[in-house]
Amino acid sequence: MVRKENLVVKHEIRGGTGDVYMYHILEENELMGHGTLYARVVLPPGSSIGYHRHVGNTEPYYILKGSGIFVDEKGERVPVQAGDVCVIACGESHGMENTGKEDLEIMALIINEG
């Protein structure tokens, strides 16, 4: 069965700045208890996902397009670009900022702890 992605616009997500466009691929019930989010996420220039902690799950970010700053589990600011995979362990924190001039597109998958 083929359907369209499901766009939800979020404002100042996780304490970040600006609007973030979340194109949901699966809804939470479709992850069948294994996770809670599977989406392509678009951050326009200047927008960010605030620094937040993942308790009982993790959320790898995968950079599809653009560039920005990944704030890692130590709070360090790491420049990232397409092809980069940003991982944290369950219980750790992260954030993402679009510091570039083009949209920053990432894949977000929240999977539960094993």
Added chain:
Amino acid sequence: MVRKENLVVKHEIRGGTGDVYMYHILEENELMGHGTLYARVVLPPGSSIGYHRHVGNTEPYYILKGSGIFVDEKGERVPVQAGDVCVIACGESHGMENTGKEDLEIMALIINEG
């Protein structure tokens, strides 16, 4: 922690045609028992992922770029493009073909049955 995607080139995958470029985001152990594959998959023009069944898991395809044909659970050939989500239930079959002139890029996530 930031690292690069992990490229693995597959030939005639699942009985399909040509080469398919799999950019792994997580390795199987990192899915912590919830699934077996999380990758961006690039099909050059003329290549395909052969029709195959998912027993005990499912694999939504999400179209990032390009166009092609999704072969659904009934064997029907459905034209797809960026933003389309191709879902099957656990136990059902699917395939994907790049019938266009540009690369077809999709996200593949194999998650276990609930």
